[in-house]
C-alpha cells in the first residue's frame with residue numbers, strides 16, 4: 001500500500017570524517033564517497049573513506065588506548081560502559097534519524113536498532129567486574145593452576161550496511177567489556193550512525209582511540225584484515241566476502257569470527273494461530289527492513305491443510321503495509337539500499353518467473369510514480385516454490401519470499417534443513433511437545449517458536465553451517481573476544 005510521496009531528508013549535520021584516536025580525520029587515503037540516500041536516490045553527504053594509512057594510524061591509537069583501558073580498575077571500566085549505555089539512550093532520537101539517513105530504514109522501526117545496542121552495552125557493562133577465570137587441581141597437588149581469560153588487544157569489527165547499531169551492540173559492546181580496543185569498519189553505505197556512536201564514546205570519557213570508526217568499502221576492510229596489529233577480526237556480512245576475509249587473514253593467521261547470511265525457514269503447522277502466524281511471517285519476511293535482514297524468514301513452509309487459509313491472511317497483511325517516506329512515522333516499509341541492490345533483486349524475481357521456480361502471487365516490480373526516484377520494490381511473494389530452486393537456496397536480501405507446502409512434521413524438518421545456511425528457524429505451533437521436538441531437529445543457531453527474532457543480550461545469537469561461526473550475546477559473546485591462558489605455579 002503506497003502511503004505517500006518521498007521528500008528530501010531533513011537537513012542534518014551528518015558526520016562525514018573518520019574518527020581515529022578521538023580525532024575527526026579528513027583527507028584520507030581511501031578518498032571520498034558521495035553517500036546516496038536510498039529513498040530519493042540523491043546524495044545526502046560526501047564521506048571520507050579509510051585506506052591503509054588510516055588503518056595504520058587507528059591501530060597505533062587503539063594499542064595505546066587499550067593499554068590505558070585494561071589498566072583501569074574493573075569497576076571504572078564497568079561504570080564507563082554504563083555511562084556509554086546511558087549516553088546512547090539519551091541520543092536515541094538522533095541515532096535513529098541517522099540510521100534513516102544511512103540506509104532508509106523507516107524511522108518508526110529505527111529506534112529498535114539503537115535500543116538493541118543500548119541493551120547489549122548495558123548487559124556487557126555488567127559483566128566487566130564479574131567475568132572471572134578459574135583454577136583447577138593439577139598433577140603436583142600443591143601447584144596452583146589458573147585459567148585466565150585475556151583480551152586480544154585490538155580487534156577489527158567489520159559491519160554490514162543493514163545494521164551498524166546492531167553490530168555495535170552484538171560485537172563492539174562485548175569486545176570492550178572483554179578489555180579490547182576496537183576498530184569499527186562500517187560499510188560506506190551506512191557510516192553516519194556508527195560515526196555518531198564513536199563521538200559518543202569520546203564524549204562519555206572512554207580513552208580516545210578505544211573505539212575508532214573507519215567507514216570504507218572493501219579496500220578499507222581488506223587493509224584492516226591484513227594488518228599485523230589486529231588480534232582478531234569479527235565479520236558480519238555475506239558468505240562470499242567472508243571467504244575473501246578468511247583468505248586475507250591467513251598470512252598472519254589472524255582469527256576470524258563470522259556472522260553471515262541466512263535463508264531461514266518459517267514452519268507453519270496446521271494447529272498454529274493463523275492470524276498471528278500471518279503477521280509474524282509478513283514482518284519477519286518481506287516487510288521487516290524490506291527483507292534486508294540476515295534473520296529474514298524467506299522460506300515460509302505451510303502444512304498442506306492450512307496453506308490456503310494462511311496465504312489469504314498473509315497476503316492481507318502484506319497489502320496493508322504502508323510503503324513510502326522512511327521519515328514518515330506511519331510508514332512501515334522503505335526502499336532497498338541501493339540501485340545495485342534493486343537491479344540484483346529484480347533480476348532474481350525475473351529469473352524465478354522465467355524459470356517457473358514458483359507462482360508469482362503478488363509484487364515483483366519496482367515502484368514508480370511518487371517513489372520512482374527511490375529504490376522501492378513491491379513486497380513480493382512466490383507460491384508453491386521448489387525448495388531446491390535458486391529462489392529458495394540463494395539469499396535474496398530483499399522483499400521477496402517463497403511459500404511452499406509440507407505434508408507432515410518429518411517433511412517440514414527435512415525441507416527446512418535442506419539448505420547450506422543455518423542462522424534462524426521459526427516454528428508456529430500450539431503444540432509444545434512438537435515445538436521442542438522440531439526445534440531440536442532444526443539445523444540452525446537460533447530457533448524462534450511463535451515469535452519474531454528478537455535478539456536479546458542474554459541469548460547467544462549466531463549460525464550453523466554457512467551462516468557463520470560467531471556468537472553474540474550471553475557469556476559466549478564475551479568469550480568471543482577473549483583468549484584463554486593457563487598459568488601454573490609450582491609450589
Ligand code: TXE
Pocket residue numbers: 158159160161162163185186187188216217218219220221222225236237238239241242244245259260261262293294295395397423468
Ligand atoms: O555484506 P558484504 P553487505 C549479511 C546478509 C548479507 C550481507 C549484506 O545476510 O549476506 O550481510 O550486507 C566489507 N575485506 N548479514 O552487503 O558485502 C564491506 O565494506 C574486508 C548477516 O554489507 O559482505 C562491509 O562493511 N571487508 C548478519 C562488510 O564487509 C570487506 C546480519 C559487509 O559487506 C571486503 C546482517 C573485503 N574483501 C547482514 N568486502 C548476521 N548474520 O547477523 C566487503 N567488505
